[in-house]
Amino acid sequence: MERLYTEQLQVGYGERPIVQDLTITIPDKQVTTIIGSNGCGKSTLLKAMTRIIPHQEGSIVLDGQLIAKENTKALARKMAILPQTPESTPGLTVGELVSYGRFPYQKGFGRLTKKDIEMINWALEVTHTESFRHHPVDALSGGQRQRVWIAMALAQETEMIFLDEPTTYLDMAHQLEVLELLEKLNKEQGTTIVMVLHDLNQAARFANHIIALKDGQLIKSGSCEEVITHDVLAKVFQIDAVIGQDPRTNKPMCITYNLLKGAAKHDQKAIPLHGVRSVSS
Structure with a gap:
């Protein structure tokens, strides 16, 4: 049975629709990434699916029940969400924050x-944050703080974690640290991970399933190989992308791109880049 899905979902602010007629399924116990340009509705979708904001039309179903009618605490035992820029009370310690979960x-x-x-x-142990249990959260580095917030979500003991751009403002090493932690939670604990990512190569590398949105509507959903293609990226981002293969993961990756407007069409079948094999579009 599909645990979490939407049907003809519409979400907006006032009279302005953001997500329109969206029908998607979130695969259980997998990592799903949501991609799309700024303002396409990624964060709005995440907030609606976790009932932070209401939806106007359609339905969001979790375990056969409409989440709109779910008891708040019961829902919080099933799913946790980390917003894009979580904030804590100044002086709050790591242990105190995690206990809120x-x-x-x-x-x-x-x-x-x-x-x-x-x-x-x-x-605290699984996120390697035990050593600064008594430290103020606001005294930690960006990567440490992000791991602490993930620890709070884990303490919430949910089977699903939603994250809105968890790598924002982090350097490359800390981005990998956070994404590898989420990957480990998925593989070892069976946690369903749903996250918004801007980096296409990170989205492809760490996801089992990708949802591509444009203007609040679904363009494509499926495996990395089905979504990270020249044609899909052209529709979603208006770019002329050269797609190759990651030599470490064998997953598709965006090697380079031009803006589609006025850009020449290039042959996508041969990409001689240090042995990286092209994925045909």
């Missing part, structure tokens, strides 16, 4: 149970 399970005065403490310790 246990909110959906707390009752009464909200005291931490033995299970809560076990989950917090596990989340």
